[in-house]
Amino acid sequence: MSDSGSSSTSGDDNIDQDLDLTSKPIEEQLASVQLTLSDTEPSASQEVVNGIANGSVNRSNQLEIDEPVQGNSEDALDEVGVHLERGVVWGRIVSELEKDGPPSPSSSGYAGERGSSSGTSGLGIDEVEDEILEVRNRDSVNEVSDSPAAWVPGKRHENEDDASISWRKRKKHFFILSHSGKPIYSRYGDEHKLSxxxxxxxxxxxFVENGGDHIKLVRAGKHQVVFLVKGPIYLVCISCTEEPYESLRGQLEFIYDQMLLILTKSVNRCFEKNPKFDMTSLLGGTDVVFSSLIHSFSWNPATFLHAYTCLPLAYATRQAAGTILQDVADSGVLFAILMCRHKVVSLVGAQKASLHPDDMLLLANFVMSSESFRTSESFSPICLPRYNPMAFLYAYVHYFDVDTYLILLTTSSDAFYHLKDCRIRIKMVLLKSNVLSEVQRSLLDGGMHIEDLPVDPLPHLGSSSHLDQHRLPTDSPERFKEPYAGVGGPAGLWHFIYRSIYLDQYVSSEFSSPINSTRQQKRLYRAYQKLYASMHDKGVGSHKTQFRRDENYVLLCWVTQDFELYAAFDPLADKALAIKTCNRVCQWVKDVENEIFLLGASPFSW
Amino acid sequence: MGLSSAAAIASEAIQLCIFDLRRGQHEGQELDKILFFFPAGLPFSKQLSVIGLSEGLITFTRIFSPEAACEVIEAERHRHVFYESEPDVWMVMVVEKSNDSEAIWRDDALRKVLKEVHSLFVMFHGSIRALLEKEPGGELARRHLYSFIMDYLRDFLVGKKLLLPSFRDCLKERGTVQMLTIGREAAIEVQSLVRMLESCAGNSSCYSLILFQDLLVSTTLSPDDTINLFTYAVLRLTPHALSSGVSSWSYLRKGNTGSNFATESILAHSRSVSDSFYGSSDTSPDGDTHHHVVRPLQHDKWSKGKDGYLVTDIWGAEVGNWAYATPTVWLQQTQEKMYLCAYQHRNLTLILLVPVSIILNGEQGVSVVKQQVLENASLKILKVEEKLSKGWGGENAYHVSGYRYLLVDGDRNVSRASPAGKVATLNKDSLLSMSKVREEVDLEKNRAKRDGSGCERDLEFCIRAKNNAWVIARVTRGKELYMVLEKANETLLYASDAVEKFSNRYCNGAFSLD
Known part of the structure; x- marks a missing residue:
């Protein structure tokens, strides 16, 4: 790596060229675009050679499922904590910028300055946060000394750009850019090289906007290019994953909202003041938040269902957690959320405040993808885009154990010590009522297993936990009565998702044979995604039922006023039996809804 | 004045252009790329901007998808559908999504329009590339494309609007042939008629096509050539085409023939503007022999002669002879130039294609062949017509009560559908849902095609739509079945049973589950 000084100058040159480009008439622009594209062809083939020669692969990160096998990877994990903290600090810088007017050109994009500015601005923040800030400052120092190139957002395949064949072959690209064409984020490759x-x-x-129109989608062979314009921010996805347009567009919305969660919408004002504003600095170090979000598009059904899911727990256990959270909420906390990984244990909100499932997803992603939240209690400004895209809230985050964490949201920037007290109280109650150990047990047991689908649909009486009951020895022979043992559940049932409409929650069955590998799971989610898009077409209106069969699955979807059921079967499954099985699944879910859903949660009574 | 403003509105709604990526690569020569643009009256700057965007996106998408460049651009107000008709020769259709809820299209249906007009063009004029090579200035290609496509587009005019196939046409398949179902006995008769016809030129390299009304009875041509000639026949030659002067593909158009006045003025308006560019001096087509462009799709130019042969002056008259010149077409498969002789007896239309190369003395030789046909086959033609007419079930012959369907055999390029009048009784929501499902199936089919491996996709969609109609699609072994069932029972099993019954009765069980 060359020193940061020289590389930043070259970056500057690129930017100047961009500005020249924008001043030309559009026709010329497009023409010159073609020229540059064809010019890069020869160098592209060189890149391949280099790529293979360099071929050292350090793919420590499981987030990289979409990629082709070859390619280098720059591991950013050890810097994650640092970057995250900086991302949080920069959240503040935005507001500073608003006060101070447009940043001078020299302070807008370079490592040294950014490093130091985050340090100094950090010092200016309320004393309340000192204990967190100390950590931050230490990190900033480390960052400057240990990794001089840390200002380049840590990312994999950093050496790639649009001339590399490997880059072109990645299955799913995401880009954020500014309306003046400055790169803000790219999933693969170095933003600066991609200018x-x-x-x-x-x-x-x-070009399309100038014609009085807005471009949405370009289709070419297997590839789709999806565009989303959000004021001065442009988002683009280039994908050959066969996901429907509506899903990809939804994912771009998520990425935009994730950005808002870090910066709020007031970032737009920076562009109003200076259209050529360079935003990369504000998001520096948050790569891991975006890459983890992008990864969740291929495994987390919440990203297309727009609902959240709960960790299965005995009703009483969840009640106990809810009661103490409610206590806390009454003392001036806006939202109190107890989560285990991406599943909700319990959550409550202050009166009239409601939390959108998409905001929860983004918040959980932000917390879980940031290593630093795990190591200490943190107090961070965050924005919930669906709640109020313009304003910061303050999130107190604390991990009780490696999986279970508490998020307390408040509007007050000096509530740190109050929230810390709340956390101590909550922890005591949770320990006393064994909630944390129950949570761990539930993690081990998992949720609904299709093999346990009751044969007779009658509710089992006198049981505190239906989920557990079906794992009792007396019940197990029942399971093997079906001739389908070993290939999923009865009637060839492989998996299901049940979404309760009025609860804004869903439950997804555990994966079992034959959907074993992550690849198969991802394929199934993509099939569900397609089915979801097809069922909820905006032009035609929602369908009521859909049966769909291809060489991979039989999929059944059933939408009523109360719920939506998505079920996957063996492709050879019998229609009549599959329908019967779906009815049984619905009954089963109703039987155990006390354990799998959070009932009577106040935030959702609008 | 009123008409020209209407023309402006109409021309906003649809644009169609053809450009050659190999031309006009130098600054200042961009106009060279444009081979055709509708509306021609659009300022060149706007034409270039449509082509610039198209070209830009073709180049851009090739970064990621070198094997298949841009196919569709979808914007909020417009949709651009791409078709690379010949290497580097692109056709792009831009349609406007108006507030008009009728303006909902399926990409593949629009692309098939582009494909159809190109295939027909090549059949009559040879490839665009060949024309460009013949006359590198591009004048020749432009003149031919201009008159050909304008004549073609005229078929889509309804009142003041160009009506392209929309969701309402979702139970139809352009680029396929509709067959008449005939009994064994009739088939034998037809067979011997075909043999008789093709022997009249005394050479086995003749081809024939026989239609009964707008349905194909027999063909000896390759599948692609069959589609082209069948399409042309239905557009211009069959009794129905001759009598109405309007093609029969869309029921929307029926009873709208009275609007020709407005029609002409709309297309004429856009024509006058850029005559110089397209060199289309065809305002006096018969007079100017220097610039004479044959316009095979020109309207009201075919008629039935006394001898039963269809005649037209489209191909001009032979010098020193009162007779009209015989039309010629290029066969796609053999690249052979053929004389086209069409004979009509009541509902029966016979097309005989004779290689130009074997007729030594031009028109004279052709009339000898024609005479031969009359002498040898007249009786047989009468007999076959009679037989087919007897067995003909009328306009609703292929209606199956309770069902609205489209059946496509992709391997044979044959389709059969519920009669248009019956499809028109369907609820708009049902048609919209079906159009959407077809779009999904199109995507899956295209994917399978690209993957190569999964050419034989097996798909089943069965949807209970908002309006309680069942919308069903089945794809199996290259065959497709689309079906809408309204007023049907609500259970999925009922819908499946309905498909099963239909499949067993009308598709030889092709879509039945074992």
Missing amino acids: GFSATLQAIIS
Whole structure:
């Protein structure tokens, strides 16, 4: 790596070129775009050679499922904590910028300055946060000394750009750029090297905008290019994953909202003051938040169902957790959320405040993807885009154990010590009522297993936990009565998702044979995604039932006023039996709804 | 004045252009790329901007998808559908999504329009590339494309609007042939008629096509050539085409023939503007022999002669002879130039294609062949017509009560559908849902095609739509079945049973589950 000084100058040159580009008439722009594209061809083939020669692969991160096998990877994990903290600090910088007017050109994009500015601005923040800030400052120092290139957002395949064949072959690209064509984020490759490509995307978008229209989608063979314009922020996805347009667009919305969660919408004002504002600095170090969100698009059904899911727990256990959270909420906390990984244990909100499932997903992703939250209690400004995209809330985050964490949200920036007290009280109650150990047990047991689908649909009386009951020895022979043992549940049932409409919650069965590998699971989610998009077409209106069979699955979807059921069967499954099985699944879910859903949660009574 | 403003509105709604990526690569020569643009009256700057965007996105998408460049651009107000008709020769159709809820299209249906007009063009004029090579200035290609496509588009005019196939046409398949079902006995008769016809030129390299009304009875051509000639026949030659002067593909158009006045003025308006560019001096097509462009799709140009042969002056008259010149077409498969002789007896239309190369003395030779046909086959033609007419069930012959369906055999390029009048009784929501499902199936089919491996996709969609109609699609072994059942029972099993019954009765069980 060359020293940061020289590389930043070259970055500067690129940017100047971009500005020249934008001043040309659009026709010329597009023409020149073509020229540059064809010019890069020869160098692209060189890149391949290099790519293979360099071929050292350090793919420590499981987030990389979409990628082709070859390619280098730059491991950013050890810097995650640092970056995250900086991301949080920069959240504040935004507001500073608003006060101070547009940043001078020299302070807008370079490592040294950014490093120091985060340090100094950090010092200016309320004393309340000192204990957190100390950590931050230490990190900033480390960062400057240990990793001089840390200002380049840590990411995999950093050496790639649009001329590399490996980059072009990645299955799913995501880009954020500014309306002047400056790159803000790219899932793969170095943003600065991609400034030419970014200018191309900008040229396409503004060419169509200048014609009084807005580009949404370009289809080419297996590839789709999806565009989303959010004021001065442009988002683009280039994908060959066969996901429907509606899903990809939804994912871009999520990425935009994740950005808002870190910065709030007031970032728009920076662009109003200076259209060529360079935003990469504000998001530096948050790569891991975005990559983890992008990863969740391929495994987390919440991303297309727009609902959240709960950790299965005995009703009384969840009640106990809810009661203490409610206590806390009454003392001036806006939302109190207890989560285990991406599942909700319990949550309550202050009166009239409601939390959108998408906000929960983004918040959980932000917390879980940031290593630093695990190591200490943190107090961070965050924005819930569906709640109020303009304002910061303050999140107190604390991990009780490796999986279970508490998020307390407040509007007050000096509530740290109050929230810390709340956390101590909550922890005591949780320990006393064994909630934390129950949570661990539930993690081990898992949720609904299709093999346990009751044969007779009558509710089992006198049981505190239906989920557990079916794992009792007396019940197990029942399971094997079905001739389908070993290939999923009865009637060839492989998996299901049940979404309760009025609860905004869903429950997804545990994966079992033959959907074993992550690849198969991802494929099934994509099939569900397609089915979801097809069922909820905006133009035609929602369908009521859908049966769909291809060489991989039989999929059944049933939408009523109260719930939506998505079920996957063996492709050879019998229709009549499959329908019967779906009815049984619905009954089963109703029987155990006390354990799998959070009932009577106040935030959702609008 | 009123008409020209209407023209402006109409021309906003649809644009169609053809451009050659190999031309006009230098600054200042961009106009060279444009081979066709509708509406021609659009300022060149706007034409270039449509083509610039298209070209930009073709280049851009090739970064990621070198094997298949841009197919569709979807914007909030417009949709651009791409078709690479010949290497580097692109056709792009831009349709406007108006507030008009009728303006909902399926990409593949629009692309098939582009494909159809190109295939027909090539059949009559040869490839665009060949024309460009013949006359590198592009004048020749432009003139031919202009008159050909304008004549073609005229078929889509309803009142003041160009009506392209929309969701309402979702139970139809362009680019396929509709067959008449005939009994064994009739089939034998037809067989011997075909043999008789093709022997009249004394050479086995003749081809024939026989239609009964707008349905195909027999063909000896390759599948692609069959589609082209069948399409042309239905557009211009069959009794129905001759009598109405309007093609029969869309029921929307029926009874709208009275609007020709407005029609002409709309297309004429856009024509006058850029005559110089397209060199279309065809305002006096018969007079100017220098610039004479044959316009095979020109309306009201075919008629039935006294001898039963269909005649037209489209191909001009032979010098020193009163007779009209015989039309010629290029066969796609053999790249052979053929004389096209069409004979009509009541509902029966016979098309005989004779290689130009074997007729030594031009028109004279053709009339000898024609005479031969009359002498040898007249009786047989009468007999076959009679037989087919007897067995013909009328306009609703292929209606199956309770069902609205489209059946496509992709391997044979044959389709059969519920009669248009019956499809028109369907609820709009049902048609919209079906159009959507077809779009999904199109995507899956295209994927399978690209993957190569999964050419034989097996798919089943069975949807209970908002309006309680069942919308069903089945794809199996290259065959497709689309079906809408309204007023049907609500259970999925009922819908499946209905498909099963239909499949067993009308598709030889092709879609039945064992």
